Amino acid sequence: MTDLDQTKYHPMVGVPIETLKPKKVRKNIDLTLWERLYIFEILRGLYVTTKHFTSNMIGFVVAPKGKKRSIFTVYYPEEKVTLPPAYRGRPVLVMREDGTEKCVACGLCEKICPAFAISIVAGERANADRYPISYMLDMSRCVYCGYCEEVCPKEAIVMSSEYEGLAERDRSNLRYPKEKLLRSEESVKDRIEYIRRIYSKCNY
Amino acid sequence: MLADLIESIAKIVFIFSVNLGFFAPVLGWVERKQSALMQDRIGANRADIAGFTAIGLFHSLADAIKVLTKEDFVPSGANKFFHTIAPFLSLVPAIVTFAVIPFGGHYKLFGHDVHLVIADLDVGILFIFAFASLATYGVVLGGWSSNSNWSFLGGLRASAQMLSYEVAMGLTIIGVIMVFGSLKLTDIGAMQVNFFRWGIFLQPLGFILFFTCAIAENKRAPFDVPEAESELVAGYFTEYSGLKFVMFWMGEFLEIVTIGAIVTTLFFGAWHLPFVSDRMLLSFFQFAGPNGANMLAMLVNIATFFAKVVFFIWLQMAIRWTLPRFRYDQVMKLCWKMILPLSLINITITGLVLLLWKK
Numbered sequence: 090m091t092d093l094d095q096t097k098y099h100p101m102v103g104v105p106i107e108t109l110k111p112k113k114v115r116k117n118i119d120l121t122l123w124e125r126l127y128i129f130e131i132l133r134g135l136y137v138t139t140k141h142f143t144s145n146m147i148g149f150v151v152a153p154k155g156k157k158r159s160i161f162t163v164y165y166p167e168e169k170v171t172l173p174p175a176y177r178g179r180p181v182l183v184m185r186e187d188g189t190e191k192c193v194a195c196g197l198c199e200k201i202c203p204a205f206a207i208s209i210v211a212g213e214r215a216n217a218d219r220y221p222i223s224y225m226l227d228m229s230r231c232v233y234c235g236y237c238e239e240v241c242p243k244e245a246i247v248m249s250s251e252y253e254g255l256a257e258r259d260r261s262n263l264r265y266p267k268e269k270l271l272r273s274e275e276s277v278k279d280r281i282e283y284i285r286r287i288y289s290k291c292n293y
Numbered sequence: 294m295l296a297d298l299i300e301s302i303a304k305i306v307f308i309f310s311v312n313l314g315f316f317a318p319v320l321g322w323v324e325r326k327q328s329a330l331m332q333d334r335i336g337a338n339r340a341d342i343a344g345f346t347a348i349g350l351f352h353s354l355a356d357a358i359k360v361l362t363k364e365d366f367v368p369s370g371a372n373k374f375f376h377t378i379a380p381f382l383s384l385v386p387a388i389v390t391f392a393v394i395p396f397g398g399h400y401k402l403f404g405h406d407v408h409l410v411i412a413d414l415d416v417g418i419l420f421i422f423a424f425a426s427l428a429t430y431g432v433v434l435g436g437w438s439s440n441s442n443w444s445f446l447g448g449l450r451a452s453a454q455m456l457s458y459e460v461a462m463g464l465t466i467i468g469v470i471m472v473f474g475s476l477k478l479t480d481i482g483a484m485q486v487n488f489f490r491w492g493i494f495l496q497p498l499g500f501i502l503f504f505t506c507a508i509a510e511n512k513r514a515p516f517d518v519p520e521a522e523s524e525l526v527a528g529y530f531t532e533y534s535g536l537k538f539v540m541f542w543m544g545e546f547l548e549i550v551t552i553g554a555i556v557t558t559l560f561f562g563a564w565h566l567p568f569v570s571d572r573m574l575l576s577f578f579q580f581a582g583p584n585g586a587n588m589l590a591m592l593v594n595i596a597t598f599f600a601k602v603v604f605f606i607w608l609q610m611a612i613r614w615t616l617p618r619f620r621y622d623q624v625m626k627l628c629w630k631m632i633l634p635l636s637l638i639n640i641t642i643t644g645l646v647l648l649l650w651k652k
Binding site: 128131134135137138139141142145146161162 | 332333335611614615616
């Protein structure tokens with residue numbers, strides 16, 4: 090026999106089936122007689138909903154104070170939620186203080202982008218620094234995955250917390266040029282700190 | 294003669310304005326707001342007139358304007374005649390049933406006997422059932438004539454469900470009729486002066502069964518299989534828009550009011566306050582003179598009646614927003630295997646007790 094004899098070698102994966110005790114499965118979940126009478130279960134359900142109703146009704150007349158607010162609805166255009174740094178809004182390019190972008194046009198984000206939303210034309214400054222001559226981000230393609238941010242070695246593209254103003258009547262307006270993407274480093278500070286932690290970019 | 298005419302017209306105008314002018318629009322708001330409060334939401338509050346929202350009440354007005362300006366759409370291949378007539382058949386019975394429901398006793402105003410019921414029929418409760426079963430035609434015709442699969446399925450379900458519960462509902466009410474010995478709703482109301490002679494104490498099982506059947510007859514959750522939103526888009530009125538849609542919608546809301554009124558009349562002492570008889574009420578208002586006392590007693594009785602109705606509307610809304618929808622076979626099983634035998638048992642026990650009581 091060859092080494093391929095299956096009887097000799099048993100790879101152990103999980104628990105052997107012999108050691109498993111058959112579990113009793115309740116296929117027909119029988120209700121007790123009390124539950125099948127149904128009327129008392131209805132009353133129990135009505136008690137729960139009525140409790141909510143009355144407490145909210147009292148809160149409706151007498152406004153509850155502080156954190157004891159039971160209704161958490163946010164009146165959207167007037168009120169806005171404070172988004173956590175983990176929120177992935179639209180991607181933005183980080184700007185240095187002198188107004189130039191951090192991006193060095195390495196093309197990694199262009200490569201990783203699963204939706205082919207980014208297209209970069211690289212160029213070189215007089216002091217031999219690389220920079221993107223044009224950085225086009227097609228927001229109609231972007232899927233907000235955040236891979237560009239993860240792959241970026243220069244923390245030059247990050248997912249901001251912006252989620253408004255992304256609707257257009259003309260699709261061609263959704264191709265965002267570099268000027269539309271630039272944001273100051275200050276405005277995305279929280280996110281940069283977050284990605285340093287989450288992607289272990291602290292040693293860059 | 295002229296006084297009778299004025300009285301009748303006044304009563305009709307009153308019932309119409311209360312039902313169509315108050316309950317129909319306000320219930321739309323109540324349903325939104327109550328469901329919101331029960332689910333820890335806020336509910337409709339955006340429609341405003343000059344920044345004044347009136348806790349969302351203007352949504353009814355906005356809906357009315359929207360509906361009036363909508364296209365009256367008839368799908369291609371639909372039977373236009375039946376498609377048009379179905380909403381009427383659904384709405385009219387809901388309004389007509391109020392003709393026999395007493396919303397107060399009888400009073401002597403300026404030497405004239407005022408009975409607070411539009412038509413004091415001897416067969417009051419049968420009249421209500423007869424007209425309530427006409428509403429089935431509206432639903433079935435609306436479902437069938439729309440030339441849509443969703444509507445058709447909804448109509449089929451509605452016909453089976455409504456006919457089944459019609460039978461059961463008729464039987465659940467017989468206990469009450471046996472106890473009070475009358476089909477006349479004014480008589481039944483007048484007999485419940487004593488608090489412990491209210492229908493709920495004489496027929497507790499009858500009340501539960503009747504209330505269940507009534508909700509099923511109105512096709513509201515947990516019995517909303519004919520219009521099940523998650524399965525049939527909107528069921529039998531999928532293809533309706535504009536005012537026709539609103540007629541179905543109003544018919545449903547007016548039936549809520551009707552059910553509340555019937556339950557109040559049959560089981561919860563109609564227009565009587567607990568422990569307060571009509572004579573006590575009149576002597577309490579003695580200071581206002583005979584006419585004034587009658588007037589005040591009438592107002593108190595009407596207010597009592599409608600307070601009870603409002604409570605039952607609230608209860609129906611609470612049930613609608615508490616319970617999930619039954620499966621279709623469960624709906625049928627509940628009707629034919631639970632409610633029908635139980636109502637027959639109820640009739641038997643009531644009959645035996647009445648027989649032994651009288652001996």
